[in-house]
Amino acid sequence: MKTILVDDNLMEIEALRNCCESWPEINLAGVFQDAQQAMSFLNKEEIDLMFLDVEMPEMTGLELIDNLSYLPQIVLTSSNREYAYEALEYEVTDFIKKPVLLKRFQKAMEKVEERHKRINEVALSSAATELYVKSDGKLVRLPYNEILYFENVGDYIKVISERGMHIIYGALKALADRLSYPRFLKVHRSYIVNLDKVVDIEDNSLVIGKKVIPISRAHKPMVMSSINLI
Amino acid sequence: MDKLVDDLTQTLESDNRGAFEFDKGLDVTFLATTYGANLSFGAKMFGIFVSSIHHELDALEASATHKDYPTIRAIAHKIKNNFTWVGLAELSTLTAQIETLARQEKNSVISLVDTLGIKCRECMPSVEAQYRSLQAAVRGHRDH
Numbered sequence: 001m002k003t004i005l006v007d008d009n010l011m012e013i014e015a016l017r018n019c020c021e022s023w024p025e026i027n028l029a030g031v032f033q034d035a036q037q038a039m040s041f042l043n044k045e046e047i048d049l050m051f052l053d054v055e056m057p058e059m060t061g062l063e064l065i066d067n068l069s070y071l072p073q074i075v076l077t078s079s080n081r082e083y084a085y086e087a088l089e090y091e092v093t094d095f096i097k098k099p100v101l102l103k104r105f106q107k108a109m110e111k112v113e114e115r116h117k118r119i120n121e122v123a124l125s126s127a128a129t130e131l132y133v134k135s136d137g138k139l140v141r142l143p144y145n146e147i148l149y150f151e152n153v154g155d156y157i158k159v160i161s162e163r164g165m166h167i168i169y170g171a172l173k174a175l176a177d178r179l180s181y182p183r184f185l186k187v188h189r190s191y192i193v194n195l196d197k198v199v200d201i202e203d204n205s206l207v208i209g210k211k212v213i214p215i216s217r218a219h220k221p222m223v224m225s226s227i228n229l230i
Numbered sequence: 231m232d233k234l235v236d237d238l239t240q241t242l243e244s245d246n247r248g249a250f251e252f253d254k255g256l257d258v259t260f261l262a263t264t265y266g267a268n269l270s271f272g273a274k275m276f277g278i279f280v281s282s283i284h285h286e287l288d289a290l291e292a293s294a295t296h297k298d299y300p301t302i303r304a305i306a307h308k309i310k311n312n313f314t315w316v317g318l319a320e321l322s323t324l325t326a327q328i329e330t331l332a333r334q335e336k337n338s339v340i341s342l343v344d345t346l347g348i349k350c351r352e353c354m355p356s357v358e359a360q361y362r363s364l365q366a367a368v369r370g371h372r373d374h
Contacts, residue, residue, distance in 0.1 A: 011278050011312050018271045055307060079311050079326075099311050101264065 001116065002046075004030040006038040006061065007053035007077065012098060016051050016077075019105035025113070035059035039067060047072045049093075049112055051100075054078040054086070065090055073115055075108050127180050133159055133166045140166060144181040148197045148208050152190040160211075187223055188216045195226060250367055255356040256317030264315075270368045276361035279316045283309070283354075287347055290328075294343040302339060303332035313350075316357050321350055 003026045005016045013031055020026045029047060032038040035056050050072050052061040061076060074092040076083060077100055087095035093115055094108040131147075132139045142161050151158040152172040159166045176186055183195045187206065191213050199207040201223070204215050215223055250269060252261040265272030286309045293301035310325035324346050331339035 009308055009311070010282070011275055011315050014271075014274055014278060015315065018268065018274075057304060079307075099314050 001025050001048040001112070002027050002029045003049040003051070004028075004032065004038060004041065004047055005051045006032045006035060006056075006064070007051070008033050008056045009053070012053065012077070012100065015100055016105070019100060019102055022102060023106075023109050026109075035061065035064040039064055042068060046070065048116065049073045049075070051075050051077060054083045055080065062086060062090065065092075073112050075112065127178070129181075131179070133168050135166045142166070144179075144184070144194070145196065147184075147194050149194060149211070149213060150175060150184075150192040185219075185223065185226055187219045188214050198227075201227070250363075252317070253356045253360045253363075255353070256360060257319050258317070260314070260319065261317045261360075265364070269364055269371070273361065273364035273368050275315050276357065276364055279312055280358055280361050283312065283350065286312075287350060290343055291347055294340045297337075297340070299332045299335045299339070302343065303329055306332060316360070318350075318353055318357070321346065321353070324349070 003020065005013055005020070005028070007013050007016065010033070013033065017028065017031065020028050026049070029045065030038070030041050032041065036059055038050075038052075039059070052064065052074055054061040054076055055078060061078075065071070065074065074090070075094045075096060076087045076090075076092050077096045077098055079098040081097055084095045084097075094111050096104055096108055130141055130143045132141055134140075142159065142163075146162045148160045148162065150172060151160065153167075155169060155171075156167050157170055157172055157175055159168060172186070172190065172192060176184075176192055179192070181194075184192050185195055186192045193206065193208060193213060197208045199209070201207075201215070204217070204220065205212050206215060206223070207213070250266070252258045252265075261272070265275070286305060290302060290305045290309075293305065306325050306329035310322050310329060313319065313321035313325060324342065328339055328342050328346060331342060
């Protein structure tokens with residue numbers, strides 16, 4: 001679990017670091033003594049978990065949360081109990097009143113792992129039925145059963161669905177590895193098709209809608225073994 | 231190899247948990263619970279405290295002289311828990327009071343800063359002695 005610590009007090013940082021060393025799942029990716037530094041790091045890297053002090057000069061922990069483009073799991077730490085209410089408002093995973101002692105840290109980590117498990121389960125169930133593509137500054141949901149095919153064009157992939165076309169950056173092979181839908185099949189180095197959308201197959205090509213898609217010799221046996229040929 | 235040494239150090243530290251005596255002038259229960267099984271962690275925490283507290287106290291006293299309440303509040307907030315980590319919970323409470331009074335810009339905070347300075351300096355021989363004994367214990371385990 002990629003984790004960072006943010007606290008302006010060196011002793012609190014050291015105490016948290018010591019706690020983290022007792023939890024094998026934690027991969028400590030960074031330690032920051034001010035929120036601005038943490039912000040720059042978070043703009044470049046994605047993390048799973050952050051232990052975040054609330055009261056820091058320049059930028060507070062809550063301001064840091066407000067400025068994040070995504071939300072990792074957050075455990076707020078403060079010597080002031082009043083911030084427990086804010087912790088609830090921000091829906092962070094836990095709030096620890098300082099000093100952060102090992103037993104309390106372990107309790108927080110149990111909550112973190114529980115939430116991590118839930119997030120992964122949701123992500124897995126989502127990956128089984130749909131994907132999201134970035135389009136015009138939005139994330140558009142594409143259920144697998146609406147996708148017709150994927151076509152590789154240079155460094156990009158065209159995603160053709162019943163509702164239109166989207167272009168995403170990436171390689172077809174990497175995409176194929178992330179698709180968990182069994183009806184998707186690579187039929188050519190430039191095409192992955194949804195077998196449920198095939199109209200007909202003729203020699204070395206198949207038709208989806210009005211599009212004729214080539215089937216390479218290498219992929220032909222796999223195509224033939226994937227269809228229910230009587 | 232490093233892992234083996236770490237494991238051995240940890241085992242030795244655990245074995246000697248009962249053997250290490252914390253300074254009776256400090257909060258022995260807190261120190262034994264927090265550092266008893268990990269003396270090197272204790273040595274590190276005391277080291278940070280010893281190397282930074284004089285500077286922080288000087289800054290706190292200077293800001294009290296100038297009645298610079300925001301700075302008094304900021305420093306008090308930053309250091310208040312540090313006292314707990316070295317077994318001086320009473321001074322943590324005092325520093326928390328300083329933080330509150332400074333936030334309210336109460337004049338009485340100035341005398342409280344003086345009190346904190348005096349009490350902290352009185353405790354420093356115990357803290358420094360504890361730091362040295364923790365260092366010696368950690369060195370002793372390593373030499374073993």
